[in-house]
Amino acid sequence: TQVWDENNRVVPVTVVKAGPCIVTQVRTNDTDGYESVQIAFGEIDPRKVNKPLKGHFAKADVTPRRHLVEIRTADASEYTLGQELTAEVFEAGVKVDVTGKSKGKGFAGVMKRHNFRGLGAGHGTQRKHRSPGSIGGCATPGRVFKGLRMAGRMGNERVTTQNLTVH
Template sequence: MSGIIGKKIGMTSIFGADGRNVACTIIEAGPCVVTQVKNEEKDGYKAVQLGFGERKEKNTPNALKGHFAKAQTTPKREVVEFRDFREEFEGQIQLGQEINVGDVFVEGDFVDAVGTSKGKGFQGVVKRHNFGGVGQQTHGQHNRLRAPGSIGGASYPARVFKGMRMAGRTGGSRTKLVNLRVMKIMPEKNLILVSGSVPGAKNSTVILEK
């Protein structure tokens, strides 16, 4: 699996090859720096660790300062491991090497986007679990149209089962969207446009996997 770390810029739309207007997310992907190369002999598995974004040195722990110094790079804000990096890079990845978006993806590829979804705080069942709500009078609540109604517990089982769909904190969790098409790559600006939406707010970190 190969990939790159990026920052969500926003959304736009472009015309695809078939002439249809496609909504796209703009991601500033890279440049990333190889901060560690793992192998089976020493670490038990093959992986490439990439760093992205600048971090103030005064806010960087000493252990990480030494880690980045080995790669002869400045402290990075995000560090992500990609296991079994693409075969084309076998034996060519060097510590401190710069990886750009054009090195990993080409237009037409399908990628998975991993990010942290927007936090929405404590929400009820209509917004959190898409219960019917107004008009459908969820669970027979004739006078409280957004209430969850009875959950069925009585003297047995006398408790709430784990996973019961109820009100609670929504969003702010790690989310992956799969099979997003790479619509356009602008290597001179380190930008990549993928079809559809990507989890997270603007300026949030996004991991693109292939």
């Protein structure tokens, strides 16, 4: 969607649902050798949770959640077990890095996946207009080099976008 900034200009924005998240475990240098916080998100039917996770959530005194994520922090003592984290932890104007999964597009050819130009429409080309063209030499080197961009599965991978402004 879009919002208006302080200079009265339209800014494209993406609305992200962030929270409420519950702190389910606090890891410290004394107990675990590193500082981190485990948070849980998304309510789930308690019957769908296995026994080890039921015990884990009971120890934190929270209802079962669908997703568990551990985040490294400089000082984990700022957080307490069962504490609720919401989108209010972000301040307007702050730059953040956002990580997520891209949309899966299935098996895609080289023109869609890698923006190849394709072959010419005329000059005798027959039924090969969207192909990659040559993929390597002949007897030397006698193989296709690793990392050559070809057709394959597109999307459904971890993508990080850096320096996004919080509005």
